[in-house]
Amino acid sequence: MERLFQSVRITINDKLYVKDPESSNLGKRIVEESIFMINDFGFESFTFKKLGQKIGSNESSIYRYFENKHKLLLYLASWYWGWLEYQLVFATNSIPEANSKLERAIEIVTQATEIDLAFTHINEVLLNKIVINEYSKSYLTKEVDQENKDGYFVIYKRLVNRMSLMINEVNPDYPYSSSLASTIIEGALHQYFLMDHFSSLTSCNKKITPTEYFKHLTFNTLNIKKNG
Amino acid sequence: MERLFQSVRITINDKLYVKDPESSNLGKRIVEESIFMINDFGFESFTFKKLGQKIGSNESSIYRYFENKHKLLLYLASWYWGWLEYQLVFATNSIPEANSKLERAIEIVTQATEIDLAFTHINEVLLNKIVINEYSKSYLTKEVDQENKDGYFVIYKRLVNRMSLMINEVNPDYPYSSSLASTIIEGALHQYFLMDHFSSLTSCNKKITPTEYFKHLTFNTLNIKKNG
DNA sequence: CAAATATAATAGTATTACTATCATGTTATA
DNA sequence: TATAACATGATAGTAATACTATTATATTTG
Numbered sequence: 001m002e003r004l005f006q007s008v009r010i011t012i013n014d015k016l017y018v019k020d021p022e023s024s025n026l027g028k029r030i031v032e033e034s035i036f037m038i039n040d041f042g043f044e045s046f047t048f049k050k051l052g053q054k055i056g057s058n059e060s061s062i063y064r065y066f067e068n069k070h071k072l073l074l075y076l077a078s079w080y081w082g083w084l085e086y087q088l089v090f091a092t093n094s095i096p097e098a099n100s101k102l103e104r105a106i107e108i109v110t111q112a113t114e115i116d117l118a119f120t121h122i123n124e125v126l127l128n129k130i131v132i133n134e135y136s137k138s139y140l141t142k143e144v145d146q147e148n149k150d151g152y153f154v155i156y157k158r159l160v161n162r163m164s165l166m167i168n169e170v171n172p173d174y175p176y177s178s179s180l181a182s183t184i185i186e187g188a189l190h191q192y193f194l195m196d197h198f199s200s201l202t203s204c205n206k207k208i209t210p211t212e213y214f215k216h217l218t219f220n221t222l223n224i225k226k227n228g
Numbered sequence: 229m230e231r232l233f234q235s236v237r238i239t240i241n242d243k244l245y246v247k248d249p250e251s252s253n254l255g256k257r258i259v260e261e262s263i264f265m266i267n268d269f270g271f272e273s274f275t276f277k278k279l280g281q282k283i284g285s286n287e288s289s290i291y292r293y294f295e296n297k298h299k300l301l302l303y304l305a306s307w308y309w310g311w312l313e314y315q316l317v318f319a320t321n322s323i324p325e326a327n328s329k330l331e332r333a334i335e336i337v338t339q340a341t342e343i344d345l346a347f348t349h350i351n352e353v354l355l356n357k358i359v360i361n362e363y364s365k366s367y368l369t370k371e372v373d374q375e376n377k378d379g380y381f382v383i384y385k386r387l388v389n390r391m392s393l394m395i396n397e398v399n400p401d402y403p404y405s406s407s408l409a410s411t412i413i414e415g416a417l418h419q420y421f422l423m424d425h426f427s428s429l430t431s432c433n434k435k436i437t438p439t440e441y442f443k444h445l446t447f448n449t450l451n452i453k454k455n456g
Numbered sequence: 457c458a459a460a461t462a463t464a465a466t467a468g469t470a471t472t473a474c475t476a477t478c479a480t481g482t483t484a485t486a
Numbered sequence: 487t488a489t490a491a492c493a494t495g496a497t498a499g500t501a502a503t504a505c506t507a508t509t510a511t512a513t514t515t516g
Contacts, residue, residue, distance in 0.1 A: 019462095026463075042370040047503065058464045060506090068504075136364040142270040144425050153426070160429045176441045179419060179431040183445075186418050187411050194410060197372050198381070201388045203407040213404045217411075220449045247493095254494075275472065286495045288475090296473075 008118065010082035013151050016075045019065050027065050029055045032121040034072060039126045043073060043134045073130075073138050074152050080127050081155045083116070084109060088162060098169040099224060105166050106218060109159075110188040110211040132189045160185055171222040180221065184214050236346065238310035241379050244303045247293050255293050257283045260349040262300060267354045271301060271362045301358075301366050302380050308355050309383040311344070312337060316390060326397040327452060333394050334446060337387075338416040338439040360417045388413055399450040408449065412442050 014020070021027030033055045038046045046069060052059040066072040088108045095101040113128035139153065147153070163181035167174060174180070191210040194202035204210050242248070249255030261283045266274045274297060280287045294300040316336045323329040341356035367381065375381070391409035395402060402408070419438040422430035432438050 024462085044369070048505090049503080052464095058466095059504095060465080061463050063505075064462080133368055136368060139425070140361055140364060140421075141272070148425065157426065157429060175436065176431040176444065178429055179422075179438075179441050180445070182418065182422060182429045183411065183415050187415060190410065190414050191407055193368075194407075197367070197376065198385065201385060201406055201410045203404040208403065210407075213407050216404065217408070217445070217449050220451060221445050223448060252493080276474090277472080280495095287473095288496080289494055291474075292493080 008086065010079050010086070012075060012078045012082065013154065015150055016071050016078060016152060017066055018063075021065050021075070026055075026057060026061065028121040029057070030062055030065055030072075031076070032123075035076065035123055035126050035130065038073075038076075038130050038134065043069070043130075043137060070138070070141075073134060074147075076127060077131055077135050077138055078152070078155050079122065080124070080131050081159050083119075083124065085155060085159045085162070088159065092166070098166070099219075102166045102170050102218070103215060105163060106184060106215050107211055109163065109185050110214050111209075132192050135189065167218070167222070170224060174222055180218065184218065188214060236314065238307050238314070240303060240306045240310065241382065243378055244299050244306060244380060245294055246291075249293050249303070254283075254285060254289065256349040257285075258290055258293055258300075259304070260351075263304065263351055263354050263358065266301075266304075266358050266362065271297070271358075271365060298366070298369075301362060302375075304355060305359055305363050305366055306380070306383050307350065308352075308359050309387050311347075311352065313383060313387045313390070316387065320394070326394070327447075330394045330398050330446070331443060333391060334412060334443050335439055337391065337413050338442050339437075360420050363417065395446070395450065398452060402450055408446065412446065416442060 009022070019027065021031050030051065034046070034051055037051055037054060041050075048062045048066075048069065049059045052062055066075065088105055091108055092101045092104050095104055113125050116122075116124050139147075141147075160178070160181045163184060164177045167177040167180055188210050191202050191204050191213065195204050195210075199205070204213055237250070247255065249259045258279065262274070262279055265279055265282060269278075276290045276294075276297065277287045280290055294303065316333055319336055320329045320332050323332055341353050344350075344352050367375075369375075388406070388409045391412060392405045395405040395408055416438050419430050419432050419441065423432050423438075427433070432441055
């Protein structure tokens with residue numbers, strides 16, 4: 001990513017943390033190392049105690065940044081979706097034509113993630129893997145309605161809505177734009193998961209990308225002839 | 229469901245249980261009550277100890293049927309997918325024409341679940357809710373590859389493959405049949421979840437069903453004109 | 457230099473997810 | 487009907503988890 005973005009910060013609901021992890025070195029290391037650890041061992045095996053040991057800090061110090069690991073996961077996911085949203089807006093903003101705009105948007109949300117050098121303490125490629133493997137767990141809970149009210153999912157919802165609006169621009173008569181938008185975003189995560197673990201359940205592989213599949217799906221559903 | 233099915237049994241990988249819960253009264257009550265409890269309190273809060281208390285049995289007795297609650301979830305999910313598969317095969321078997329067959333198949337896997345009186349100790353409606361809210365957690369684990377090798381997901385995979393084959397029959401040139409099949413099945417669960425908790429992210433509601441959305445999506449993607 | 461603040465160290469608690477052992481009840485069969 | 491085999495129940499115990507609380511020690515700031 002370009003130098004321009006240097007000063008961009010992803011703004012996250014401040015109820016998701018006790019103390020802003022961006023405000024100190026320790027906070028950044030908590031975020032940085034938690035991404036590695038959740039990737040390596042999975043969210044279930046990940047604990048604040050182990051994280052403390054790895055970063056040479058104390059369990060109790062981590063609790064001063066995040067109430068619990070569930071909120072840390074929500075924080076990481078919000079960061080990821082905020083980062084994606086930024087890329088989406090930046091990449092599509094200057095495209096006036098609705099079809100091309102939507103096409104670019106589908107690319108952004110379904111493409112394999114690349115490292116963004118603007119955020120040194122966050123590995124976006126690993127964060128994408130966390131989102132693929134763990135994001136569902138953040139909302140498949142009994143507390144989801146309260147947490148939704150508290151705004152823990154606003155960025156994700158905004159992203160889906162942006163996609164939905166672009167779908168509407170392409171075909172204002174299409175009656176399922178919200179469902180199609182959520183299908184693309186959630187479905188892309190799922191297709192990547194299947195590529196890794198259930199290859200017989202997906203048509204995607206090294207040659208056929210989820211992007212290609214979702215572009216075809218979208219533009220055919222909207223009855224638009226594309227050759228992409 | 230009809231009397232014919234009385235003798236039908238859903239066959240589940242015997243590695244998923246220590247002792248077949250269908251083989252005793254206690255076993256059936258474990259399955260029956262676990263469905264209620266997981267629904268009421270969510271999978272995270274559900275424990276064998278609490279289940280034991282509820283059914284007037286002992287924690288240690290439950291462990292003689294299931295190694296742990298993860299395997300119980302896999303058992304319940306397998307049962308659900310096996311039950312759906314049975315309905316799918318039964319409902320589509322006699323339809324010779326490919327389009328109508330696929331249409332019926334989409335209805336089966338995306339419709340709201342109804343009670344099946346053939347299985348008295350299993351509440352299919354609640355089980356469907358469990359699958360919507362908890363199924364992802366059964367495969368979003370670090371052990372997924374080993375468990376896949378051990379055949380814990382065979383029924384689910386078979387179901388997706390059946391859908392995929394029906395898609396192929398409708399349009400042999402369509403190159404993404406497996407992805408579309410997995411998108412429909414997983415996507416339907418997701419749309420139902422969104423209807424309950426994130427209504428702004430779905431176009432489905434009391435009037436527009438997930439079935440309608442997925443039929444439209446599928447037949448337009450396959451370039452088949454339908455009015456359904 | 458004192459006060460405020462951040463971090464570390466240690467201890468403690470309730471709960472979870474089991475395992476192990478032994479007792480009791482039930483059923484099958486000789 | 488006696489006895490073995492098996493199913494279930496009761497109790498205890500363990501290591502780990504997910505915290506909370508308290509106190510000590512750095513570090514920063516005014």
